[in-house]
Amino acid sequence: MDYISNTDSEKQQMLKKIGVKAVEDLFKMIPAEIVLEKDLAIKEGISELELIRQAQKLAAQNVDLTKLTSFLGAGAYNHYVPGVITALTDRAEFYTAYTPYQAELSQGTLEAIYEYQSMISELTGLGISNASMLDGASAAAEAVLMAARVSRRSQIILPSTINPAYREVIKTYGRGKELDFIELKAENHLINPESIIENLNQKTAAIVLQYPNFFGSIEDFKQISNLVKKNKKTLLVVIANPLLLGILKAPADFGADIVVGEAQSLGNGINYGGPYLGFMACRDDRKLLRQLPGRIVGKTTDSNDKAGFVLTLQTREQHIRREKATSNICTNEALNALMATIYLATMGKAGLQEVASQCYQKAHYLADKIEELTDYQVLNKDNFIHEFVLKVKKDPLTLKNRLRNKNILIGYHLQKVTSADEFLVCVTEKITKAELDNFIEELEVF
Amino acid sequence: MEEKLIKDYSCPGRKGYSLPPLEVTKIDLKQELGAYYRSELNLPEVSEVDVIRHYTALSGMNYGIDSGIYPLGSCTMKYNPKRNETVASLPGLSEIHPYQSETDLQGSLALLYNLKEDLIEISGMDEITLQPASGAHGEFTSLMIIKDYFADQNDKKRKKVGSLTNVVKSK
Structure with a gap:
């Protein structure tokens, strides 16, 4: 079955109206040398019942x-x-909506993202949150690049108590940016603050810590933060588990400048690893805000003084020359962010x-x-x-x-x-x- | 703004969640966590029906493919068959952890393999990665592959990325 609803006679009517003889003529602008002249070796489409049966068979081969x-x-x-999440995100007005560029058509998504940003601000204790990122690891990588831009420095302290997969992604994003990564070894699954002193210098852009760290432990943030603050310009980047921020002190309280993390734990299914959503928040500081990648939803009033929501500060992505953008490889994960928002609202x-x-x-x-x-x-x-x-x-x-x-x-x-x-x-x-x-x-x- | 914010429905003590009883002896978190214990948390306190009505109201302030024609191209606004949602939410395909053993994930691996084979046929390429999380992420991955390809051949002078409309210096 296909999903094109026009019948042959309707197609003929439309062709006649626009003065074209055959559907093929509409594709004449495609140069002959790049026209595909064979059928693709892909299986024929099947009915919904057959498809569901095949999918169930595959699902049964997994041990979930x-x-x-x-x-x-x-x-x-x-x-x-909670069931309330799927009940709401299954509404097609949410999941078949376009990315919210056209504010008039997207007030629902925009208001939900605005709420999401406020909740991420509350959890992290930081004044600014973006509209979400691809996932936790890429958010961590973007935070590192952001810290390098803000500090105009190139050295990143990357302890081995950070999730090894995140470390790989951070280093991959750092390639071609001429960043130096200093890997600190853990002692008893923790970073010894002394080892940070040895590596902090005038080139240090950021120290990245995970909260709790990969092994589940809490680093000595108080001491580490004091050290970082003494070294002016160095930023403290914290990768936090947002669900655990229900009982753990907000990272801003011990001096985090940028907080990122994976928000899958907030009402998003485990889904074999994706789609997930990263979150990213920073101190309410113009210097940081200007370098924050991704989009931000703001509240404003229209020409009739009616309150509404819009994407703001859009000069950060594709709307300007790409080398001037803060990042070209981030979008927001609106539906996943909606799930996190509903989760936080429901759990409260x-x-x-x-x-x-x-x-x-x-x-x-x-x-x-x-x-x-x-x-x-x-x-x-x-x-x-x-x-x-x-x-x-x-x-x-x-x-x-x-x-x-x-x-x-x-x-x-x-x-x-x-x-x-x-x-x-x-x-x-x-x-x-x-x-x-x-x-x-x-x-x-x- | 036609619908107030969820926080404006908040009322101290109102709950929208339920969890099973703890079953194990409770330890005093304040004492355990010390300086890292959090006492303040300003999240909405609303009921389930508040949540349902609020987000249902928000959904009504959206317009999507299922609402009507949407002639926008960059994210390819096409109809998404409903059967896709049914299949993707089967517990056997969704309630699985990325670090489970391959033996336990033969169904999903077969599915990804078949998708890969189809995409190879469509693109005419020899190999494929399904790893990138978005289109731009995929473009970034391609550039990294190209960079490494030339690095492998000890050809480190190439720094320009050309396209039909413009040429930008790669950073």
Whole structure:
């Protein structure tokens, strides 16, 4: 089936009206040498019923998280998505709308993004938020490029306690920009502030820290921030988990200049890694605002004094010469941002606090029980929020496979990050006490 | 502005969420987190029906492809078949974690592989990446590939990117 509704006779009528003999004549401007003269070797279209059956068959070849107890996190988090979100984002007025360039046709999306920006401002404690970015990793990379522009410096301190995938993306974006990346090694899954002193100098554009860091721990922000502030012009970039900001102090309170992160955890499904949405906020400072990439929605009044919303400060993207733009590779993820906005509205003050608290409480219950076992150790047991590093004495791969056979995903294997006998274990509110107890039992009998 | 902001529906103590009981012994977060504990959080306090009515009202202030003709080109405003939404929201295809093992994700990997093969046929190219998150992201990826291609051949002088309408210096 195709989706072109015109019948043959309607097509003939239209051709006659515009004075063209055949549909093919409309394509005459295409030079003969580039016209495709064969049929593409692509399967014929099928009916909806056949398609759904094929898709269901493929879906059945996956083992999805509804069939497993998953302790996988490491940047993509399995939180509960309230039904209200899908009920609203399934409205075609939202998901078939164009990017909101034409304000008169997009007041709904624009108002929702305006609310999103206010909520991101509240969570981060920073005065300015953009309308969202592609994802957390590219938002982090854009923050680094922004810090280099603002400070007119080229050195970036990039500790190994940042998500390794994010570090890769940041370094990729930095190629061709002549940035130097200083990688700091972690000690006990934390950055030693002393190691920052050694590397801070007149070339340092930014230090990037994750909150909580990749291993789930909280860095010594107070001391690090003092060091950064002493080195004028150096910016503190923080990659934060927005859901955990329900219980964790706003990064602005300890001196963050730019805060970015992945907002998938806010009401967006886990979806095999995408589409996700990055968020980006900065201090309310003209120098920073002028370099903030992406678009911003502002509130204004029209010629009849009626209040409304528009895209503002658009000189940052394709509307000006590309080398003058703050970024050419960012758009906003409007529908994903809408999901995050509805999530934050639905959970509200008490709900976000409670969901973050449940993650914390359950993760600590699990870690305490694991510590009682002989062959396992929680390496950062005194400093973690909802993810921790589990060290195992027995063969890690055999353990991982054995648990998988019991429908348990032990977590993210840290073999390429720290050590082959370590796993990053994440607990969200979705995991029940029975599942936690079962996991502990399986660890014990292995 | 025809619809007030969600925060303007807020009323202290009003709730729109529900979570299962905690089940485990509760630790005092204030004591645990110390200097990093957050006490203030200014988010809306609204009911589920407030949320539904507010965002339904906002949806009415939008115009999309399903509302009528939309002759704008840069983001290719074409009709999106509804079956796509049905398929994409199947739990077997959506409730999966990117770090699950390949063995557990054969369905999605087959789907991506077939899409890749079709795109190769359409583009006439030899290989493809489905990694970029947007069109501009894809263009950026291509430029990086081109840059690395010349770097591999020890040809480091090429700095210009030409197009039919203009030539800009690459930075």
